[in-house]
Amino acid sequence: MTTTDVKDKQAAYRDELVKQGLLIPTGVDGLYGRSGVFEDVIERFDALITVWGRGDGAEVMRFPPALNRRAFEQSEYLKSFPHLAGTIHSFAGDERAHRTLLRRLEEGQDWTEDQVATDVVMTPAACYPVYPTVAARGPLPGEGRLIDVFSYCFRHEPSLDPARMQLFRMREYIRIGTPDQVMEFRELWIERGRDLIASLGLPVGIDVANDPFFGRAGKMLSSSQRDQKLKFELLIPITSEESPTACLSFNYHQEHFGHLWDIRTADGEVAHTACVGFGMERVALALFRHHGFDPATWPAPVRAVLWG
Amino acid sequence: MTTTDVKDKQAAYRDELVKQGLLIPTGVDGLYGRSGVFEDVIERFDALITVWGRGDGAEVMRFPPALNRRAFEQSEYLKSFPHLAGTIHSFAGDERAHRTLLRRLEEGQDWTEDQVATDVVMTPAACYPVYPTVAARGPLPGEGRLIDVFSYCFRHEPSLDPARMQLFRMREYIRIGTPDQVMEFRELWIERGRDLIASLGLPVGIDVANDPFFGRAGKMLSSSQRDQKLKFELLIPITSEESPTACLSFNYHQEHFGHLWDIRTADGEVAHTACVGFGMERVALALFRHHGFDPATWPAPVRAVLWG
Numbered sequence: 327m328t329t330t331d332v333k334d335k336q337a338a339y340r341d342e343l344v345k346q347g348l349l350i351p352t353g354v355d356g357l358y359g360r361s362g363v364f365e366d367v368i369e370r371f372d373a374l375i376t377v378w379g380r381g382d383g384a385e386v387m388r389f390p391p392a393l394n395r396r397a398f399e400q401s402e403y404l405k406s407f408p409h410l411a412g413t414i415h416s417f418a419g420d421e422r423a424h425r426t427l428l429r430r431l432e433e434g435q436d437w438t439e440d441q442v443a444t445d446v447v448m449t450p451a452a453c454y455p456v457y458p459t460v461a462a463r464g465p466l467p468g469e470g471r472l473i474d475v476f477s478y479c480f481r482h483e484p485s486l487d488p489a490r491m492q493l494f495r496m497r498e499y500i501r502i503g504t505p506d507q508v509m510e511f512r513e514l515w516i517e518r519g520r521d522l523i524a525s526l527g528l529p530v531g532i533d534v535a536n537d538p539f540f541g542r543a544g545k546m547l548s549s550s551q552r553d554q555k556l557k558f559e560l561l562i563p564i565t566s567e568e569s570p571t572a573c574l575s576f577n578y579h580q581e582h583f584g585h586l587w588d589i590r591t592a593d594g595e596v597a598h599t600a601c602v603g604f605g606m607e608r609v610a611l612a613l614f615r616h617h618g619f620d621p622a623t624w625p626a627p628v629r630a631v632l633w634g
Numbered sequence: 635m636t637t638t639d640v641k642d643k644q645a646a647y648r649d650e651l652v653k654q655g656l657l658i659p660t661g662v663d664g665l666y667g668r669s670g671v672f673e674d675v676i677e678r679f680d681a682l683i684t685v686w687g688r689g690d691g692a693e694v695m696r697f698p699p700a701l702n703r704r705a706f707e708q709s710e711y712l713k714s715f716p717h718l719a720g721t722i723h724s725f726a727g728d729e730r731a732h733r734t735l736l737r738r739l740e741e742g743q744d745w746t747e748d749q750v751a752t753d754v755v756m757t758p759a760a761c762y763p764v765y766p767t768v769a770a771r772g773p774l775p776g777e778g779r780l781i782d783v784f785s786y787c788f789r790h791e792p793s794l795d796p797a798r799m800q801l802f803r804m805r806e807y808i809r810i811g812t813p814d815q816v817m818e819f820r821e822l823w824i825e826r827g828r829d830l831i832a833s834l835g836l837p838v839g840i841d842v843a844n845d846p847f848f849g850r851a852g853k854m855l856s857s858s859q860r861d862q863k864l865k866f867e868l869l870i871p872i873t874s875e876e877s878p879t880a881c882l883s884f885n886y887h888q889e890h891f892g893h894l895w896d897i898r899t900a901d902g903e904v905a906h907t908a909c910v911g912f913g914m915e916r917v918a919l920a921l922f923r924h925h926g927f928d929p930a931t932w933p934a935p936v937r938a939v940l941w942g
Contacts, residue, residue: 362694386670
């Protein structure tokens with residue numbers, strides 16, 4: 327199948343989701359409103375994740391969809407993914423500057439170039455605010471930490487593929503501790519993730535993967551990430567059997583964040599971290615694709631899992 | 635009481651919320667993580683609003699915390715509140731530009747000035763994406779429309795007051811129709827809002843209000859808005875009895891949005907609009923202030939209303 331075929335299928339599925347009223351177009355590719363039906367599926371899937379993780383005693387943290395710019399700068403995200411990041415800018419002028427802004431807007435000129443960067447940037451992945459928060463608490467307890475987060479994330483990658491939104495939600499569990507603690511967590515969630523998605527009547531594959539690092543140097547980072555098996559993805563076919571969509575990811579960051587934020591284990595070692603991320607919209611899109619656009623008609627076992 | 639006293643009390647309450655673990659500091663004033671306890675209160679209050687509005691048959695729409703920049707430009711928000719708006723900018727360069735960005739970052743220089751405005755801006759109020767969406771559907775049905783939205787909103791106003799966050803959530807019902815339909819809706823919700831908040835054991839006041847329009851011309855807009863009683867607020871004391879906090883607002887926009895988006899009633903007239911907005915974090919802060927930091931110890935009637 328050619329790239330064009332894949333893109334056509336993605337665009338066709340997006341159009342169908344809009345026609346069915348599940349997604350509301352805004353005029354920007356990758357930016358959609360959601361219907362009440364769509365949101366109900368997201369909420370029920372979110373609750374299902376909670377059920378599977380309940381026994382682990384994770385600490386719940388909920389951050390807004392933006393984070394401290396200084397913390398973001400320190401995270402090294404800009405080294406790897408400058409093209410995806412979103413910085414929030416604001417007007418900082420007086421009444422005269424305001425008149426200039428309005429005149430430019432009126433005349434169809436660019437009014438945005440005088441906007442000034444604020445102290446906040448869009449959250450690129452739900453776990454980013456967690457590392458400085460945990461670091462600020464001092465050394466980890468012996469059992470490490472397990473954090474539960476959920477937020478809208480932004481990535482600047484306008485696309486016709488409904489599974490590649492510019493603003494989408496990510497639920498994550500983040501494990502911070504010794505290499506053993508962190509690897510055990512990741513293995514556990516690879517198994518759980520597979521079982522959880524299978525319980526929804528969806529086809530599941532797991533594969534090694536890499537992040538979309540920027541530029542030529544990024545290609546080497548991608549290869550290294552694959553070779554070391556640092557990233558696995560749970561794949562579900564949505565618009566293509568040949569190119570299934572990554573709906574969950576299981577990431578082992580080694581010492582990356584522990585080193586950046588100086589997070590230490592109880593023994594004084596640099597902490598390791600791992601996370602499991604659930605692409606909420608992607609799983610919803612997979613459910614609509616495989617079971618139909620009306621959840622009332624989904625198979626009884628799937629309905630029972632989600633609506634109890 | 636002086637302004638300094640008010641600000642001291644606001645900062646003291648913020649510090650107490652952080653100490654109690656309900657808010658998680660990020661290093662930026664007005665940007666906080668929330669604990670699981672805080673989020674549970676938000677979720678239960680959100681569900682309570684749904685109960686009060688259930689009989690009205692509102693259509694649920696859920697938008698991400700950003701909207702189409704062209705739609706935002708058309709909304710005239712920049713005329714009135716340029717200082718509060720947030721535009722999302724992104725890197726648009728090649729590998730050479732990327733090296734420059736990283737060098738500036740490394741050397742502590744401003745790396746943000748080459749960021750380019752994207753097609754999306756932060757949502758300033760939850761109802762903003764609704765008007766173009768409803769307009770795109772053509773003339774209103776005879777009964778008009780009633781829409782239910784909920785989203786994070788951004789306003790660039792860093793503050794020590796925990797009730798003035800840069801990123802906060804707003805639930806809204808929006809009524810779009812004839813002047814009679816819209817005014818009836820607003821009167822209904824002023825009464826309902828008062829009863830709803832009273833059911834939570836909180837002191838309630840309702841007063842005419844105005845938006846924080848920018849500049850000297852804005853002062854006239856504010857006076858006009860007050861004189862015409864276009865905006866009412868439901869006030870609850872949080873950090874000050876003398877300066878209670880606006881927790882709900884009831885806004886009559888007259889033909890403003892109907893005219894901007896050319897929304898027409900079934901009779902071909904320009905539609906009027908009104909909305910009721912619930913400041914989710916503000917109501918949660920009021921509950922913690924009046925009933926204590928641990929919801930398990932809140933008065934039984936309040937617990938019954940929220941947790942059933």
